[in-house]
Amino acid sequence: MIKNAVAVVTGGASGLGRATVERLAKQGARVVMADLGSSKGNEVAKELGDNVVFVPVDVTSEKDVTTALETAKDKFGRLDLAVNCAGTATAVRTYNFNKNAAHRLDDFTRVLMVNTVGTFNVIRLSAGLMGTNEPNQDGQRGVIVNTASVAAYDGQIGQAAYSASKAAVVGMTLPIARDLSTQGIRICTIAPGLFNTPMLAALPEKVRTFLAKSIPFPQRLGEPSEYAHLVQAIYENPLMNGETIRIDGALRMQP
Numbered sequence: 001m002i003k004n005a006v007a008v009v010t011g012g013a014s015g016l017g018r019a020t021v022e023r024l025a026k027q028g029a030r031v032v033m034a035d036l037g038s039s040k041g042n043e044v045a046k047e048l049g050d051n052v053v054f055v056p057v058d059v060t061s062e063k064d065v066t067t068a069l070e071t072a073k074d075k076f077g078r079l080d081l082a083v084n085c086a087g088t089a090t091a092v093r094t095y096n097f098n099k100n101a102a103h104r105l106d107d108f109t110r111v112l113m114v115n116t117v118g119t120f121n122v123i124r125l126s127a128g129l130m131g132t133n134e135p136n137q138d139g140q141r142g143v144i145v146n147t148a149s150v151a152a153y154d155g156q157i158g159q160a161a162y163s164a165s166k167a168a169v170v171g172m173t174l175p176i177a178r179d180l181s182t183q184g185i186r187i188c189t190i191a192p193g194l195f196n197t198p199m200l201a202a203l204p205e206k207v208r209t210f211l212a213k214s215i216p217f218p219q220r221l222g223e224p225s226e227y228a229h230l231v232q233a234i235y236e237n238p239l240m241n242g243e244t245i246r247i248d249g250a251l252r253m254q255p
């Protein structure tokens, strides 16, 4: 059960991460909200009360992630759940033939660094701390939830970097589940479709409506609370492990 569990949520100051922090805190969990120093983490944590602590973290930094995990241990005594929501996106064609310009390599690398390397960084360090927990009656010591995207499967034009970064998260899920099984640590990945978050708010209303219409049912953007609901379901269901779950209203993205 989520009550009294201790969680770290990256990207916790906005969108899907924020909804997760809110849901977990409301259900009686204690949460370290890890997000960039430039985010609204401090304000959000204040709104959510004493069971939520903000730690400025860049997920690509070993030092920052270690500090967040030490905060979980020092303030709340343990770590039961790590949720990877931090992410970034870009929309650039592999080669722009009108401008005779190739996709910049540093743009490609930046997206992979945050979405793939950052996610793995949090997984590997969280696993170390979870491994020190006393196992429950099922032998479980902790749970990790990642966030990929349906773009891991049906990436659109301009999403080479983003889709590659998310496909890597899908790809690492099963081998990590196998790696961590000896210590009773589970890991699952969620692949969201189109959700109503600041990432999507950047798009014009017309585009958002068009995108929503492309979803078979329900024909609307997902609410961040629906993502958070799935995080809790994964945490509470002991048999869920090594799998990626789409939450997308049967959406298959067009080119």
Ligand SMILES: NC(=O)C1=CN([C@@H]2O[C@H](COP(=O)(O)OP(=O)(O)OC[C@H]3O[C@@H](n4cnc5c(N)ncnc54)[C@H](O)[C@@H]3O)[C@@H](O)[C@H]2O)C=CC1
Residues within 6 Å of the ligand: 010, 011, 012, 013, 014, 015, 016, 017, 034, 035, 036, 039, 057, 058, 059, 060, 085, 086, 087, 088, 089, 114, 118, 147, 148, 149, 150, 191, 192, 193, 194, 195, 196, 197, 198, 199, 200
């Ligand atoms: N909104 C959507 O429709 C979808 C979102 N996703 C994924 O879900 C995750 C959350 O996205 P949203 O909540 O929509 O976006 P968002 O932009 O609202 O939140 C992302 C958070 O990640 C943080 N972040 C970015 N780089 C970071 C870094 N290096 N270290 C720590 N924190 C960092 C940002 O400060 C921000 O608070 C992302 O991984 C995104 O790719 C996947 C599919 C659909």
Ligand SMILES: C[C@]12CC(=O)[C@H]3[C@@H](CCC4=CC(=O)CC[C@@]43C)[C@@H]1CC[C@@H]2C(=O)C=O
Residues within 6 Å of the ligand: 089, 090, 091, 149, 150, 151, 159, 162, 192, 193, 194, 195, 199, 200, 202, 203
């Ligand atoms: C994240 C996702 C795919 C994207 O890359 C876009 C994003 C909406 C805002 C954007 C505007 C741009 O001009 C660049 C691309 C992007 C960041 C999309 C929201 C959901 C998409 C996704 O992950 C679907 O699975």
